[in-house]
Amino acid sequence: MIRRISPVPVLAGIILLTAAYLFWIGREPICTCGYVKLWHGEVVSAENSQHLTDWYTPSHVIHGLLFYGFLWLVARGLSPGWRLTIATGLESLWEIVENSNAVIERYRTVTISLDYYGDSVVNTVADVLAMVLGFLLAPRLPVWAAVALILFFEGMTAWIIRDGLALNVLMLLFPLDWVADWQAGR
Numbered sequence: 001m002i003r004r005i006s007p008v009p010v011l012a013g014i015i016l017l018t019a020a021y022l023f024w025i026g027r028e029p030i031c032t033c034g035y036v037k038l039w040h041g042e043v044v045s046a047e048n049s050q051h052l053t054d055w056y057t058p059s060h061v062i063h064g065l066l067f068y069g070f071l072w073l074v075a076r077g078l079s080p081g082w083r084l085t086i087a088t089g090l091e092s093l094w095e096i097v098e099n100s101n102a103v104i105e106r107y108r109t110v111t112i113s114l115d116y117y118g119d120s121v122v123n124t125v126a127d128v129l130a131m132v133l134g135f136l137l138a139p140r141l142p143v144w145a146a147v148a149l150i151l152f153f154e155g156m157t158a159w160i161i162r163d164g165l166a167l168n169v170l171m172l173l174f175p176l177d178w179v180a181d182w183q184a185g186r
Helices: 007-024 057-074 080-098 101-110 121-140 143-161 165-173 177-183
Strands: none
Touching: 007 080, 007 121, 057 080, 057 121, 057 143, 057 165, 080 101, 080 121, 101 165, 121 143, 143 165, 165 177
C-alpha cells in the first residue's frame, strides 16, 4: 500500500528553504535597524520591505487569491493542500527572483524604489504567509467578493502609496515615464 504524503511538511519545507536561500545569498535576516515591527507604513524608507507587513502585503494576499483561482482551473484533481503547496512554491520562486540582484537593480533603475536593496528574510516569509492567507480566504469568498477585494487592495494602495501589484508589475516589465512621474508625485 502506498502511503499518502501530506503537503504540510512540503509546504513548510518550501518556506524554510526559501528563507535559507535568501539568507545564503546575503539578504538581511531582519531590518538592519535591529528590530522587527508588525507594520511599517513608510514606503520611501530604508525600512520598507524589512518588517513583517507593509503597503505591499496586500499584493501578496492578491497573489493567493489569484493562485487559488488559477490552480482551481488547471489542477482541480489535486487536493486543496497540494494546490496550496504549489502556490507556495510559486510565491517562493517569485520572492527568490524578486530578491535577485538583477531584479533589485531593475527596480532601482525603472521604478520609484531608488533605495530598495531587497526584502529582509523575515519580510519574505511574511509575504509568503500573506499569500497563504489569500489562498485560504479564496474558497470561503464568493467570486464577486474575491474580485472586489482585489480591486479594493489595488485601488487603496494606488491611492495611498501610488503603487500596488499591477503598477509594480507594469513598471518592472514596461516602465512608463508618465507613471514614474505620477508615482513620484511630479
